[in-house]
Amino acid sequence: MRAPEMNNCCGFSLKHGTIIIGVVQSIFAFMCLILSSAYAHNSHELIELSDPSIIPRMEVLRVFLIIVGVASALQCVFSIFLIFGAETNRPVLLLPWLGLNPATLAVYIVATLIAIVHHTADDNTPFVVGHVLISTVVTLVVIYNILTVYSFYKHLRKLNF
Template identity: 30%
Template sequence: MVMHLKSCCCGCSLKTGTVIIGVLSGIGALCGLIMSILGASVGTGELQKEFLKELEKQKGITLDQAEYEEAVKHLEATSGNKTLSALFICLAIVYGIHLIFDILMVFGASAERPRMIKPWIVFAIMALVVQSILSFVNIIFHFTSGAAMVGVLGLVMLAVGIALAVYFILVVNSFHTELLSNNFQNKI
């Protein structure tokens, strides 16, 4: 059985908390969508140039302009440029879906329509599981690559992120359950 909350943080109602969570989540999804679109369109070439500059610093190699341009062309031809663009496009799609569910939830909470809130709950649970797994893999990578401090920081951020996400899901689910019980009582 799922825990049922009576109010959101700071004593505000579940409805108000759900709307606030939806608006903040929507802002985050919109920012992620914009960043993903920018990453897909311009970020991949810039990442390759940054890679070459970092290589010059670490290896002490100095490239003249012709060598630099040739190296950039080689990177564009052989690297995961298309893979990275595809990743950004996939992220943009996920953030777009996320934004749609956030908008549905805000309107559903305002109109007290539980059917418009349920998709957000399902999506949020799925996203929590996937993000937790990917973050954990990323943390393990940092620990094994010698960046233990980054790994510890990532672990703390993961714990806080999971706690907040679970609380937000509980608030929205409690409001959803409250709406369903009110609708059921009104039919009797």
């Protein structure tokens, strides 16, 4: 089954939509990088702010925050590639972003399902419903972004760039 191709992104051209996606995502990834780095260095602050029963051991939390920081750094760099590739019409610079985001989305969906299964044993209906609603919205937005960038990539390939 082939992915559907789009002609525009929320009323913008595919090029401008791709650039907007790259800018927003690079800002978000940079913020996540800064926060995860700060909390990896001071992870005891997260434990003080949260319920200690749901927070893993300090070492596990620190490793998780380092992994999030590295993934955010990659996302930031690949989003900058996306912006530059869209601005200069170089489809090869869109490929790293198109490789990382579907993989990130798959990891996000698996982690969400694990969290939902983990919390269904307790009587956490509001948590489960909220998690399902928020993750559905996030997943749909990311799929729309991926389809937009992929459509722009296919458009550039048709033009032999």
